[in-house]
Amino acid sequence: MHYAIIGFGNIGQALAKAFARSGIEVSVATGRDPENIASAAAAIGPTVTAKTLADAIKADVIFLAVRFEVHPEVAKALPSWLGKTVIDVTNAYGVPPEELGGQPSSRFVAQAFTGARLVKGFNHLIAATLAQDPAGHGGRRVVFLASDDDTAATEIGVLADKLGFAPIKLGGLSEGGLLIQARGNSWGQLIFNDLVKFDG
Numbered sequence: 001m002h003y004a005i006i007g008f009g010n011i012g013q014a015l016a017k018a019f020a021r022s023g024i025e026v027s028v029a030t031g032r033d034p035e036n037i038a039s040a041a042a043a044i045g046p047t048v049t050a051k052t053l054a055d056a057i058k059a060d061v062i063f064l065a066v067r068f069e070v071h072p073e074v075a076k077a078l079p080s081w082l083g084k085t086v087i088d089v090t091n092a093y094g095v096p097p098e099e100l101g102g103q104p105s106s107r108f109v110a111q112a113f114t115g116a117r118l119v120k121g122f123n124h125l126i127a128a129t130l131a132q133d134p135a136g137h138g139g140r141r142v143v144f145l146a147s148d149d150d151t152a153a154t155e156i157g158v159l160a161d162k163l164g165f166a167p168i169k170l171g172g173l174s175e176g177g178l179l180i181q182a183r184g185n186s187w188g189q190l191i192f193n194d195l196v197k198f199d200g
Contacts, residue, residue, distance in 0.1 A: 001060050001061060002025075002027070002058070002059040002060050002061070003019065003024065003025070003026045003027070003059055003060070003061045003062075003063075003159075004026065004027040004028070004029065004051075004056040004057065004058075004059035004061070004062045004063070005019075005026060005027070005028045005029070005056075005062075005063040005065055006029055006030070006053065006056060006057070006062060006063065006064055006065060006066060006074055007030065007063075007064070007065035007066035007067075007070075007089075008028050008029070008030050008037045008040070008041070008050075008065075009065070009066075009067075009127075010127035010128075010131075011065045011089055011122075011123075011127045011130065012028060012063075012065040012066075013040070013044065013127075013131070014127045014128075014130040014131035015063055015065060015089070015122065015130070016028055016041065016044045016045075016048045017044055017045075017131050018130075018131075018134070018163045018164065018165075019045075019047060019048060019163065020044050020045030020046075020047055020048055021045075021133060021163075021164065022162055022163050022164060023047055024047060024162065024163070025047045025049070026047065026048055026049070027049050027050075027051045027055065027056040027059060028041050028048060028049070028050055028051070028056070029050070029051050029052060029053045029055070029056035029057075030053070031053055031070075031073065031074075033052075034050040034051050034052055035050075037050045038050040053074070053077055054077065057074075057077050057078055057084075059084075060083075060084060060085065061084070061085045061087070061156070061159065062084060062085070062086050062087065063087045063089055063122070064086055064087060064088050064089055064090060064109070065089045065090075066090065067090070068090040068091060068092045068093075068095060068105065068109075069095075071088075071090060071109050071112055072112050075112035075113050075114075079114075080114055080115045081113045081114055081115045081116035082114075082115030082116070083115070084113075084115075084116050084117070085116065085117045085118075085119060085152050085155065085156065086109075086110075086113050086116040086117070086118050086119070087118075087119050087120075087121055087122060087156060088105075088106045088109045088110075088118055088119070088120045088121070088123070089121070089122045089123045090105070090109060090123065091105070091123055091181070092105035092108075092181065104173050104174055104181055105181045106118065106120040106146065106173045106181060107173045107174065110148075110173070117147070117149045117151075117152035118147060118148075118149070118152075118173075119145055119146070119147040119149070119152050119153050119156045120145065120146040120147065120173060120181070121143055121144060121145040121146065121156060121160070121167075122143050122160075123181075124143075124144055125141075125143070129141075133164065134163070134164040134165045134166075135164055136196070138196075138198060139166070139196040139197050139198040140164060140165055140166040140196065140197055141164075141165055141166065141196055141197075142165065142166045142167075142168055142196065142197050143160050143165045143166070143167055143168070144167075144168050144170050145157055145160070145167055145168070145169050145170065146169070146170045146171060146172065146173055146175070147169075147172070147173065148172045148173050148174075150169075153169050154169070157169060166196075166197035168197075
């Protein structure tokens with residue numbers, strides 16, 4: 001299984017750190033020349049590799065860690081995303097609900113990535129918190145996942161577990177997705193909730 005993170009801002013780098021901590025290889029890319037982020041990627045760890053967008057999207061699992069407004073440009077990089085799992089880490093805060101056709105923001109994103117299995121997740125924590133080691137306070141930091149494809153949500157849950165997080169599935173995009181989305185001038189009820197799960 002190959003993994004990629006599209007976007008290398010604070011959230012993208014926080015995700016890259018999670019992969020590096022776990023020793024799992026991941027590609028990172030932006031719309032620019034990979035040389036622009038190569039040294040920053042290498043500084044995170046040897047398993048983090050800067051690539052072109054075209055190379056990065058060859059991965060099986062892709063974290064979409066760009067600004068919400070940029071996702072249509074990323075989606076155009078492939079005519080079909082069939083066979084790929086896209087994890088929507090975006091937040092549509094400030095985007096009027098009417099621009100989304102009244103839908104959950106993640107469903108709007110899913111329409112752009114034709115054929116992909118879309119999972120909403122890893123977006124409810126601020127970058128500084130997401131960048132921390134998820135093991136702490138005697139438990140593991142929770143990440144919420146929502147998807148209309150339960151198999152995809154389960155697979156990303158397994159990945160989250162490997163990255164050291166405690167995944168909690170919330171159901172479909174129109175139910176659980178609403179709890180972890182930012183849209184317009186409102187936040188879902190679980191946004192910014194930094195929770196720890198105690199295994200026992």
